[in-house]
Amino acid sequence: MDFLSLLLMDFVKQLQSPTLGFLIGGMIIAALGSELVIPESICTIIVFMLLTKIGLTGGIAIRNSNLMDMVLPALFAIVVGVLVVFIARYTLAKLPKVRTVDAIATGGLFGAVSGSTMAAALTLLEEEKIPYEAWAGALYPFMDIPALVTAIVVANIYLNQKKRRVENEYPSKQPVAAGDYPDQQEYPRTRQEYLSQQQDPADNRVKIWPIIEESLRGPALSAMLLGLALGLFTQPESVYKSFYDPAFRGLLSILMLVMGMEAWSRIGELRKVAQWYVVYSVLAPFVHGLIAFGLGLIAHYTMGFSLGGVVVLAVIASSSSDISGPPTLRAGIPSANPSAYIGASTAVGTPVAIGLCIPFFIGLAQAIGG
Amino acid sequence: MDFLSLLLMDFVKQLQSPTLGFLIGGMIIAALGSELVIPESICTIIVFMLLTKIGLTGGIAIRNSNLMDMVLPALFAIVVGVLVVFIARYTLAKLPKVRTVDAIATGGLFGAVSGSTMAAALTLLEEEKIPYEAWAGALYPFMDIPALVTAIVVANIYLNQKKRRVENEYPSKQPVAAGDYPDQQEYPRTRQEYLSQQQDPADNRVKIWPIIEESLRGPALSAMLLGLALGLFTQPESVYKSFYDPAFRGLLSILMLVMGMEAWSRIGELRKVAQWYVVYSVLAPFVHGLIAFGLGLIAHYTMGFSLGGVVVLAVIASSSSDISGPPTLRAGIPSANPSAYIGASTAVGTPVAIGLCIPFFIGLAQAIGG
């Protein structure tokens, strides 16, 4: 009872944080029909600066710390990234009116990481004065890339199996001419998509390296890895202290506002897909976060991974990708419906992760730790 | 004599302020044909940050202060906002070659408030070390909204009276076919405008709530009220001190530069309308400011409203809206000519308010106060 009341009190207190305040404020003014617009170019540079800062922090930290400490948390990050996709494959995909490829793509997006959500978590941890490893932000790519790769691989395996089954059943017919399969929606809807699936009829294996490469090239991971490399190999302390670090909270507040407004405006997209996506988007951040929190606790008790670090791991598991994920998935699983995965992530998943999961996991850590 | 020399000395000293320096610098480089351009998206985010900061300041201040202190100044702000429109209606509108709707719209814009002008005043007060109530910036909407609402209501009453008078004189004719009315310019110039005026022939009352709603939804007031709400209901001190407050002066300096260049480039628009607009735009900021200054002095002597606060009240009365006002007026009084009210405000009213009225009212307060 004491544990629950501690958790609740902490949760309420954190809603007063400006980071969450701007998120909720953005949703409210969007709901009230405000004409406030933050220009696209400003959002781009804010995301660049936040992720460069997180990368720099990580790089400087790794330079000054024992790399071995990172091994277990990084491994757990990979495990969670992969697991999240399979959870979606065997829960969301089985629900009525949910297309399997859409479910897999959604799982990939929820397994991938949102830099803004992570930035919000780091800021809230600092506001609550909970220490965490400075390299914790560098766990990002260890969860992000495996999730996207797994989603694309699983989706392609599924689509290939489907195709072969169909070919076995109707061997004389061209699939493109077929019109009455049980689940015809999953077939290529355009001639182009059809051709792209036909390109390598001999080997149906999905090439993994191009997916990893594309993830690394995305603007979010590029900025973060650049920061990481600069933190590792140069002496960026002066520019870090005079620029990237002090601007962090303020820029994050603007981005939270934008994400709140964006979440509200995307709510409508969810109406186009099965309502189960809403249920999934509310529950999944908690489920994924709790799995990561549990694994993080193992690292906490065995390797001395800080409780703040456990929260970071849990929050990046709760988060769903908003920048790098969608274009990678669109290219990798062209037959999945973007309204499903982007709507689920942006309209519900992200606000839940930031507004509910971050306070929840911080509260959980405080209840456990103190 | 001593009073005047004090006033003059102070005025000259303030022209050395960087805030005014950037404004004048912008006008000079525009006059010299500079190709310097500050991107639109940068101006948008600067305005957002300035008004959010003013809102946050106000919100934090209101949380920690006696709301009763605000009542009289807020009431005076409303009074001035309404009065300014009627001044334009019974002075500017009576001048030769000035169309009545244009005059009312111009009055509305000069009654409405410019966030940038207010920001400049707050900065100059700080540079001069004159104390003012931290919630003074929150007087903005109390003058802004009543002025816009009054202008739109007065304009519509005028247009309806006109129409009825015309219909009574020429009952059998369709107004749109008429070609020789004394003031035909005030008639709808497009079929669309004509239809929009015809929409509610039964009740000619203007609906006030939609005008208020539209004002509140504008980007300037949205940002400010968001800041106010966050200041009131969350604990934004960390992000305020690390980001919004230190960036304020610098962002303002860029905006002043843009406003100086903009003022110069809009000078040409004034040639398209009656030259009386120039006379009005030079005198009105002083007249409006002096009325507000006088009312503010009442609050100063009765309620202890600070002299710095009196200056803020006078300056927001001097200022004319540059962001939220024009679109609201364009929607509310579609038959008014934007060249008239935007030209008068941007090209003359705003530079006069910032470059002359702010130093004048600060000097006045200093001469009175000590």
Added chain:
Amino acid sequence: MDFLSLLLMDFVKQLQSPTLGFLIGGMIIAALGSELVIPESICTIIVFMLLTKIGLTGGIAIRNSNLMDMVLPALFAIVVGVLVVFIARYTLAKLPKVRTVDAIATGGLFGAVSGSTMAAALTLLEEEKIPYEAWAGALYPFMDIPALVTAIVVANIYLNQKKRRVENEYPSKQPVAAGDYPDQQEYPRTRQEYLSQQQDPADNRVKIWPIIEESLRGPALSAMLLGLALGLFTQPESVYKSFYDPAFRGLLSILMLVMGMEAWSRIGELRKVAQWYVVYSVLAPFVHGLIAFGLGLIAHYTMGFSLGGVVVLAVIASSSSDISGPPTLRAGIPSANPSAYIGASTAVGTPVAIGLCIPFFIGLAQAIGG
């Protein structure tokens, strides 16, 4: 030997500077195909802020210092600006497959100054704690404008001589109809260009004042001279200390990244022109810098010009213009090929100047000075 090892050690150390790190990082991520994009509007405002800050620094410094100290360095800046064009005219232009007008235009761009390169040099001097005159940044226009003016004048004199020679040889033919001259590429390629060259057939003198005027109106020099004027005539210390100065390094780091990416993406343009441009672009920054360094040393020994100031003079000589130069040249020498001069400058000259020449001249100064 000791001198060389000192130089080398210092060179290697400076590659760890974040300023150079971001430049090299930008080249690397562009080479790896990163999709990171810094919006154009952000680059514009960064350049504005950097040059305004350099101008403000110079203006404040000049207000508080002896103008006589500037005379000799400014004179040397002019000399170097003019000399660089003639070097290109009598070296690059004589190389095989290099068109003479292209060579002159390239010389003009390499004589003109890059604000970002200068900003990088000032930052690195501060990191190395080498003192320099605060007005050193104000040497910029003294080299920039003479170089551009000289290039345009020299190119026009050359084109006129060429035309007259052709007219003397083939007096009856219209040049525009001629088809078999040895170097026909240098003839107007469009009717418009032809007409523009024909406009003043009586006097073939090039008007110098319009070129100077256009240089001054460019966004880079506008911002810098505005800052200079505000530093001289207003009291901008508050906004300088709270905004322009602290943001300098951080904004520069973003710009360095952009310049690195830009350099990589422009490499391809060099393939379209003679390969001698690459040789010139690598050597010229060193040659120009060494000439300026030598002249600077004269000022150092005779007038007490600081060694840091000598480095600034050398670096602005090494640098080639990236913002104001290209449009001025395009207008002034329309028959020159932009791929040649922009490619040479952006893809090779600028990275060499920032990444090699700045560390080299700082090392040289340290080896001489200590």
